[in-house]
Structures are given as C-alpha cells and as structure tokens.
Amino acid sequence: MNSPADPLASPPWRTRRPLFAWTGGVALVVALSWWIWPKHAAVAQAAAVPVDAGYLVRMDFPIRVPSVGTVQALNTVDVKVRVDGQVQRIAFNEGQDVSAGQLLAQLDQGPLTAQLHQAEAAQRKDEASLSNARLDLARYSKLVGLGAATTQGVDTARAQVESLAATVAADAALVQSDRLQLGFTTLRAPFAGRVGVREADIGQVVHPTDTTGIVTVTQMDPITVVFSVPQDVLPDVLARQAGDALPVNVTPRTGDAVLAQGSLVFIDSRVDPATGQIQLKASFTNRDRKLWPGELVNTRILLHTDYQRLAVPERAIVNSQSGTQLYVLDKDGHAQLRPVKTGHSVDGMTEIDAGVGTGDLIVFDGQSRLDPGTHAAANIVAATAQPAAVPSVTPIQ
Numbered sequence: 001m002n003s004p005a006d007p008l009a010s011p012p013w014r015t016r017r018p019l020f021a022w023t024g025g026v027a028l029v030v031a032l033s034w035w036i037w038p039k040h041a042a043v044a045q046a047a048a049v050p051v052d053a054g055y056l057v058r059m060d061f062p063i064r065v066p067s068v069g070t071v072q073a074l075n076t077v078d079v080k081v082r083v084d085g086q087v088q089r090i091a092f093n094e095g096q097d098v099s100a101g102q103l104l105a106q107l108d109q110g111p112l113t114a115q116l117h118q119a120e121a122a123q124r125k126d127e128a129s130l131s132n133a134r135l136d137l138a139r140y141s142k143l144v145g146l147g148a149a150t151t152q153g154v155d156t157a158r159a160q161v162e163s164l165a166a167t168v169a170a171d172a173a174l175v176q177s178d179r180l181q182l183g184f185t186t187l188r189a190p191f192a193g194r195v196g197v198r199e200a201d202i203g204q205v206v207h208p209t210d211t212t213g214i215v216t217v218t219q220m221d222p223i224t225v226v227f228s229v230p231q232d233v234l235p236d237v238l239a240r241q242a243g244d245a246l247p248v249n250v251t252p253r254t255g256d257a258v259l260a261q262g263s264l265v266f267i268d269s270r271v272d273p274a275t276g277q278i279q280l281k282a283s284f285t286n287r288d289r290k291l292w293p294g295e296l297v298n299t300r301i302l303l304h305t306d307y308q309r310l311a312v313p314e315r316a317i318v319n320s321q322s323g324t325q326l327y328v329l330d331k332d333g334h335a336q337l338r339p340v341k342t343g344h345s346v347d348g349m350t351e352i353d354a355g356v357g358t359g360d361l362i363v364f365d366g367q368s369r370l371d372p373g374t375h376a377a378a379n380i381v382a383a384t385a386q387p388a389a390v391p392s393v394t395p396i397q
Contacts, residue, residue, distance in 0.1 A: 048377035051366030053329055056310045056358050057383040061346045064300035065237075069227030069250070072281075073218045073293040075191055078199075079104060080213030081206045082184040083112065092215065094198055098189040105200070105214045107185035116178040123171035130164035137161050193219040218293055221286040224265070225250055227299045228277035236303050237267065237280070247302040248282035250291065260284040260291055264301060306344065309351045313383055316364045317342065317350055326356055327363035327370055329378055335363065335370045348385025 085107030092104050137157040143149035189195075196216040200206055206214070225248070229237070240246050245263035252259060262284035271278045282299065284291060291297070318325045318337070328336045340355030356362060361378065363370065365387050370376060381388040 048333065048375045049366065049369050051327075051329075051370065051376045051378055052364045052381045052388050053361050053376075053378040054364055054381050054383045055361065056312060056352060056356065058308045059311050059349065061306040061309050061311070061344050061349075061351055063303050063306065063344055063346070065229050065233050065303060067227040067229050067299045067301070068253075069225040069282075069297055069299040071291045071293050071295040071297060072224050072226050073193075073220065074222065074224060075193070075219040076216065076293070077190055078213040078216045079187055079190070080208065080210065081107065081187065082208055083107070083181050084207050085112075085185055085205070087200050087202050087204045087206060087214070090198060090200075090202055090214075092195050092198075094195065094215075097194050097220075098192065098217065100189055100192045102189045103186065104189055104195070104217075105187040107187075107206070109182060109185045112178065112182040112185060116175065116182055119171065119174045119178045123168065123175055126164060126167045126171050130161065130168050133157065133161045133164050187214055189217055191217070191219055192221075193217045220289060220293075222283050223286040223291050223293070224281050224283050225262070225291070225297060225299055226279060226281050228272075228275070228279050229301065231271045231276050231278055233303065234271070234278055237264075237301070240303060241267065249300050249302075250282075250284065251298045251300070253296055253298060259297065260286065306351065309343065310353075310358070311349045311351055311383065312362055313364050313385055313387075314345050314348050314350045315387065316362055316367070318367060326352075327367045328356060329361045329363065329376055333376050333378065335367075335372060335374045335376055337372045349383075 087105060088108045089106035090104075091106065092098060092102075098104070137154070137160075140149050140154045140157045144151060144154050194217070196218065198215055199212040200214045237246065241264060245265065247261065248264055249261045250259045251257060262282045264280060265283045266281035268279040280301070282301070312326065316326060317340075318327065323339055324342050325337050326340050328338045330336060338355055338360075341353040343351030343353050345351070361380075363376070363378075364381060364383070366376075379388065
C-alpha cells in the first residue's frame with residue numbers, strides 16, 4: 001500500500017476522471033436523443049358539429065281528417081227526344097256553358113204542326129155541332145110547353161148536347177196533346193251547366209227509344225265531393241255537425257294547393273261493415289271550374305282547431321325505444337337528449353305538450369350526427385316546416 005507521501009501514488013482527481021467522462025457521455029446521448037426523436041403534435045380538440053337550431057313557436061293546429069273523394073255533379077242528364085223526328089238544328093257547341101232553358105236542338109216540326117191543325121179543325125167542327133144541338137134543345141123545351149113537342153124529343157135533344165159536349169172536351173184534350181208533342185220538338189237545357197259531346201247530327205232521325213240522346217248536360221256549380229272517413233271519427237263529426245256545418249277543403253291528388261273550400265252537407269245513415277267507413281258529401285261553389293265531375297281529389301274535413309300551441313318542426317323529433325325526444329343545446333353548446341310529450345302533427349309541425357320550454361334551444365336539423373354531450377355549432381333558424389336553405393354556422397360561446 002502506498003502512503004500518502006508516496007510520490008508514485010496517483011492524485012485523486014485522476015482516479016475519478018473516467019466516471020466524469022462516462023456521466024457526460026450519457027448526458028450528451030440523452031440530449032441528442034431528445035433533440036433527434038420525432039415530436040408528436042398535441043391532440044387537437046374535436047370540432048363542433050354544425051346543426052340548425054331554434055326555439056319553440058306558438059301556432060294554431062287545425063285538426064283535419066284526410067280522405068280521397070270523387071267529384072260528383074248535382075245533376076247530370078242525357079237530353080233525349082220525346083217524339084220521333086228529324087234533327088233540323090243543333091244550337092250549341094261542344095263543351096259550351098249553357099243556361100237553364102237555353103235552346104239546344106230543334107226537330108222538324110212539320111208533321112206535328114199539321115197534326116195539331118187537324119185536331120184543332122176537328123175541335124171547331126164539334127164545337128159548331130154542339131152549339132146547334134143546344135139551340136135545338138132550347139126550341140124543343142119551348143115547344144113541349146105548347147104541346148107541340150113531346151118530352152121524349154126534349155130528352156133526345158138534351159142527350160145530343162151532352163154527347164157533343166164530351167166530344168168537344170175530347171177534341172180539346174187531343175189539341176193539348178198535339179201541342180205538347182209539338183213542343184217536344186224543341187229541346188232546351190233543363191238547368192245551367194256544361195254540355196258534352198254532341199250525340200246526334202243534323203238530318204238524323206231520332207227516336208225516344210234511342211240509347212243516346214242529343215247531348216249530355218252536367219251541372220258544374222255548385223258541385224259536390226263524395227268521400228269516406230273511418231267510423232272512429234264519426235262521433236266527432238256528428239257532434240261538430242250539430243252546430244255549424246264542418247268546413248271541408250279539397251286539394252289535387254298531386255300537390256297541396258287548395259282547389260276549393262266548402263262545407264259538409266251529408267252524412268250517410270250507415271257504416272259500411274266491409275270497410276268500417278262511412279260516406280260523407282261536401283258541397284262547393286265551382287265558378288272557376290277547378291273541380292271536374294269524376295275527378296279524384298284529396299279531401300280534408302276540419303274537426304276542430306287547437307289554438308296557440310307550442311310547436312317544433314316535425315323533423316326535429318327523435319323517436320327511440322325510450323320514447324319521443326328532442327336534442328336541446330345548453331349554454332355551452334353541448335347536446336342533451338330530453339324526453340318530450342307531443343300532440344298532433346299538421347303540415348310538418350308538431351305540438352309539444354311537455355318536456356321543453358320556450359327558452360330552450362332545440363336542434364331542428366343535424367341531430368343524426370349528435371350524441372348526448374356532443375359539442376354543437378348552432379345555426380339559429382326559424383321554426384318552420386321546411387329546413388333552412390343555406391345555413392351559416394354561428395358557434396355558441
């Protein structure tokens with residue numbers, strides 16, 4: 001062992017020199033590794049989900065029962081002849097509107113005019129004979145008082161008068177009949193309406209037994225629509241109809257534009273047991289000819305109106321196994337799924353009876369991308385049946 005005074009012994013710093021070098025190398029390696037090692041970016045926060053949102057509105061909900069109906073004219077008649085004759089004149093154009101009593105067609109009146117004149121001549125002849133018989137009766141009545149005539153002669157004269165009086169009465173009836181027959185040669189519209197296709201031509205001989213007439217006239221105004229509703233709504237219909245007539249509107253089979261508005265005028269006396277439906281009829285003015293006989297239309301009968309109910313667009317409703325729900329955004333923009341109680345749905349809007357209030361911000365569109373707790377960027381829109389056309393996102397702060 002070397003003593004401290006030994007000049008050959010190594011100084012202490014020389015003994016620890018390798019340790020310092022090793023420690024410094026490790027530190028350098030660690031520093032280089034940190035510098036060279038790839039840096040990972042910090043995890044970015046998820047972007048807010050854009051949605052359309054808005055607030056409850058108050059509106060009236062007219063409760064209607066929809067159905068499909070058929071337009072039916074009040075009167076439709078095929079104008080036929082009542083006597084044999086030849087068509088001499090057609091006084092209408094196909095598809096023309098006609099008024100009640102307007103001339104439609106004229107048959108040849110020659111034969112029936114001659115027949116009428118013959119009957120009138122026979123009537124005048126018999127009237128002359130009756131006048132002479134009455135004079136004879138008067139003369140015989142005077143002579144029998146003078147003893148110059150018998151009672152039998154007076155009775156015979158009286159019988160002759162009565163016989164000729166009956167003949168004259170028969171002649172008068174025949175004249176009246178012939179005048180009626182002559183009048184049947186003139187065909188007139190029985191009511192105001194619209195004529196259809198002409199069914200006979202000028203010069204054609206027509207008969208009362210023909211299967212077709214001259215033309216069909218259809219009454220266009222007013223007009224009715226016949227439709228059926230389920231028997232379940234019958235009590236409401238009867239209760240409401242006891243007051244004012246229930247309003248009914250009509251729309252085309254394709255589209256929502258209202259063609260006409262009328263009122264209920266008829267409730268059938270029985271329910272069809274095969275379908276569980278009862279037939280109703282509504283009347284409409286049709287001056288603008290928007291309803292056409294035989295046309296299929298959609299009908300809606302107004303039972304009652306729920307006034308000033310809270311409402312949201314129907315598309316905002318979320319239907320799940322837990323029931324009917326709405327997505328509501330809190331003040332920080334986080335989505336909450338809230339159960340609600342709904343009422344009637346009319347024209348794309350739904351009544352809200354309970355579950356949310358007027359101050360709640362409700363998601364109308366975009367809820368399919370939401371989960372409870374999701375952060376949303378709300379575009380505030382009006383509560384309408386149709387979604388907003390061009391959204392502009394305004395995040396909630």
